[in-house]
Amino acid sequence: MNVWIIGGGSVGLLLASYASKAGAHVTVVTNRKEQAEALRKEGVSLLRNSITSLHPVDAIPFENLSVLQTATIIFLAVKEHQVKRVLDKISKLKTNAPIVFLQNGMNHISLMQQLRSTVYVGIVEHGALKQSDVKVEHTGVGSMKIGHVQGKELELQFFWDKLSRFGYSVVVENKWLEVMKKKLIVNAVVNPLTALYEVKNGELLCDEMVVSIMKKLSQEAIIALQVKDGEDIWPYIIQVCQNTKENKSSMLRDIENGNQTEIEAISGYILREGQKHKINLPYTRDVYNKVKQKERSITDG
Structure with missing residues (x-):
């Protein structure tokens, strides 16, 4: 399972740590090359209930993003006002991987519907606090609610179950809107x-x-x-x-x-x-x- 996470903020780092913990090969795409270098060297440090665990990830800066063919699934963990810039870049790369949008707000719905890709939305109710470029604290255990928006609905339940077993609860929602x-x-x-x-x-x-x-x-x-x-x-x-x-x-x-x-x-x-x-x-x-x-x-x- 090749998981690509575009965005190295609190939401992206939290998901990256649990996806790595669940056995996926994780690549984090960051805005700054310094953060990408630190993540490749140190991995993601996850703090939960006063216990710290380390989780290896790969990482590249957004400016170097040139290939997504290896991706099994792509998570967009950037702010809503950054979504269009990211989609413009992705549209130039060849990938059949489903895209999962993790933004607050609902402005990006119109952008999602313009895509030809398989699209999901994720409503993140986990609390996360980014403490550094490589460290994130899981401040509130909630769930990530996943809804299928368009395209072919893929067999991803095994991955959601794995994430849930390792402490990052995922719930599939039919009424995602x-x-x-x-x-x-x-x-x-x-x-x-x-x-x-x-x-x-x-x-x-x-x-x-x-x-x-x-x-x-x-x-x-x-x-x-x-x-x-x-x-x-x-x-x-x-x-x-x-x-x-x-x-x-x-x-x-x-x-x-x-x-x-x-x-x-x-x-x-x-x-x-x-x-x-x-x-x-x-x-x-x-x-x-x-x-x-x-x-x-x-x-x-």
């Missing part, structure tokens, strides 16, 4: 607010005013995405915050590191869906504008 919407709503509530207030996930629940805003954001997202039977989403958001109370959201980490956030793929997507249906979303618009302003002040500064 509904799962994506649910994940998007959680992200639209938790990520912008943790970025704005600069708090960990669990701290959102400690302030009644913030909890009130969380409820408004979830209600607006449910309406904009036309989610049926959305009554279980608010308890799910609370559960996520409690289960990941010590985690920093990816959006907060992007703000802290001076990187572009995924606000466009998350709150921006919901706003565009609201415009389609002529729905006013004042709370979503407010956090979107504030995060964009904060993002600009940090990246410009």
Whole structure:
């Protein structure tokens, strides 16, 4: 099993460590050649429950990506705003391998549907924290929910089972679009607010005013995405915050590191869906504008 993972962030490194642990030959495609060199030399260091394990991987920088014929499966573990650049590169390479998209948000659905490849989506609910170019901590044990989008559905259950046996739970979902919407709503509530207030996930629940805003954001997202039977989403958001109370959201980490956030793929997507249906979303618009302003002040500064 030749597993290619494009993206050397927390999601990519976590998956790479477990895929290697499960016996796959793993190649990580990184943005920086320094990270690729370090991964080839040291492998991925996985920290879980205060225990560190080392897992060998191959690695190349994205600029050197010239062949994918050996890939059995390709995971795209890059930010949503980087997807088009990656797909433009992949389209020039000959590969019949299925592509699994692991992004937050839903902007990339239209890009997926333009491909001729077999396509899957993965909704990652595992918590991961990248500590260095070669070290990742598994901060929250959840699951990766996999859905088949288009193309020939392949016999991949054996690989999902292997990953699950080694501690990276994978669940196959037939209703993948509904799962994506649910994940998007959680992200639209938790990520912008943790970025704005600069708090960990669990701290959102400690302030009644913030909890009130969380409820408004979830209600607006449910309406904009036309989610049926959305009554279980608010308890799910609370559960996520409690289960990941010590985690920093990816959006907060992007703000802290001076990187572009995924606000466009998350709150921006919901706003565009609201415009389609002529729905006013004042709370979503407010956090979107504030995060964009904060993002600009940090990246410009």
